[in-house]
Amino acid sequence: MGTVPSELVKMGDQVALDYERSVSKKRAEELKSNVLKGQLSSYGIDPVRDALTHGRVNTLVMLSDYVVPGWICEKCQHFQEGARPEVCPQCGGRTSQVNVLEELYELAQRTGAEVEFVEEDEFLQSIGGVGAILRY
Numbered sequence: 001m002g003t004v005p006s007e008l009v010k011m012g013d014q015v016a017l018d019y020e021r022s023v024s025k026k027r028a029e030e031l032k033s034n035v036l037k038g039q040l041s042s043y044g045i046d047p048v049r050d051a052l053t054h055g056r057v058n059t060l061v062m063l064s065d066y067v068v069p070g071w072i073c074e075k076c077q078h079f080q081e082g083a084r085p086e087v088c089p090q091c092g093g094r095t096s097q098v099n100v101l102e103e104l105y106e107l108a109q110r111t112g113a114e115v116e117f118v119e120e121d122e123f124l125q126s127i128g129g130v131g132a133i134l135r136y
Contacts, residue, residue, distance in 0.1 A: 031133055048104060074095065
């Protein structure tokens with residue numbers, strides 16, 4: 001009862017942070033379980049992008065602060081990891097360099113998928129830093 005209000009705020013922040021980390025860890029474990037059991041999941045840039053495009057992703061699980069260099073077409077918005085071509089192979093539009101994980105995040109936001117950021121996870125790192133728990 002004699003705790004200073006600023007200390008209560010710090011304690012509350014720590015409880016909230018610990019809870020968020022536990023939720024993130026559970027999502028990463030759920031993804032790992034689904035992948036290993038061959039259940040509703042997808043991993044890797046291209047398969048996850050395709051699942052997002054078709055609205056199949058329930059939860060996008062990503063490593064926070066992870067960078068996957070790639071490119072995006074300024075005309076048709078197609079994006080892909082790897083070296084940037086001068087023109088988009090799909091429509092011939094100009095391309096720009098991007099972090100592909102940021103593009104996946106934006107696509108998830110547009111398609112109504114939940115996004116979970118995980119600070120550290122060996123399995124998630126081994127599959128390219130991104131995976132998805134699918135709706136169907």
